[in-house]
Amino acid sequence: MIETEKLQPAAREIATQRCIESSCGARFEINERLYVCPKCGGLLDVSLEAKARINPQELRETWTSRLTSFDPRDRSGVWRYRELLPFGADAPIVTLAEGNTPLYDAPVSADYCRLGALTLKHQGCNPTGSFKDTGMTAAVTQAVILGARTVVCASTGNTAASLAAYAARARLRCAILVPRGQVSHAKLAQSLDYGAAVLELEGNFDDAMRVIRELAEDESIYLVNSINPFRIEGQKTVAAELLHQREWSVPDHVVMPGGNLGNSSAFGKGFKELKDLGLIDRLPRLSVVQADGAAPFASLFGSDSEMLTPIEHPQTLATAIKIGAPVSWKKALRAVLESGGSVLSVSEQEIADAKAIIGRDGVGCEPASATTVAGIKRLVADGVIETDADVVAVLTGHILKDTDYAINYHQDKLYTHDRAADKTKEERRIAGTFSNPPQRVKATKAAILEGLQRHEGASR
């Protein structure tokens, strides 16, 4: 095996935090406990210089050799690619063997999109059921390096579940802060099991944000919010794992859901760094799909404006991307534009149908993930994606994250939360185009065979 240390002696020493604003560009030491640029408030990027010294062929061989290793770092689909990460060889890695997610052929979904072939990269197959784990392993490792005793986030969704799990692994205290009355029970169950303190705040979202800023001043507390640059670092390794699984053949298009846009930023950064290192010779076109009711990034992309206009009351049943003011939009826009991709939004009906179609490929995902197949169908119809293109859709969450949605869809009981006064319940109903409701049958062989026949007739 080739020694990592020979390839890159001190990743940590050459890493810095850099402000992404071109008018600022300030640099800070990698161990400074920062959340945004202290000079201008801009987002921070981790940058690794001197990577050009790495030989791409040696790197490919090293990464492949690690697939047969039992070293916990090599078993992780994030730390296997540690030459890309801003950590030293002696970093106290906090891992749950994240990453290693499958790349599935999806012929039913391909047909639905009128594509020759389509593959699904299922990030929902991570330890806590969402893509957040690939970032959290890096952020919680950084928290340990900084000597934090408590990690904090404000979320009840996938982020909270993931942070709670990694904090438990690292034996750190974990606080999940949520405004009262906004606790989402499905994903909360995970945080409770992982032992996090779930604190319902009296007050609104602004109060929660103010408290978090105050907490962040405490040295023993590390804030793991969505702009945390170390999360982006962990998530960017998924680009490397994807290409490694494809033996370094670059897809024409990579399509992903867009909520807070951290993941799109991470993929964009990952692909760009792989290209800079000489591991690939071109970038895949990176496209982002939002839900119509929560699509500030798609609106920005379709306009002449240079600034994103937040949406005050985002509406979508795809709760993982129900975000009106995505914090990472500048990084994501940079990634989409550099790669020649696009941004669009799809309806609740399109999301629900695409999710059921993905299910027919034997792959279960949460609603937000299905925006990808819905978006690809649209992009193929519009001629943006050619029918023989090589396309990868990134699924971000597991179906078990939101079973109510699936059950309601298959029983024709799925309704949007659109509170517009002029909409009747019937107008808010999402049609179960590909529904597959359970049947009640007598306990006889004949009744069961009849039920099977009826089912077969219905699913044609």
Ligand SMILES: [Zn+2]
């Ligand atoms: Zn700055």
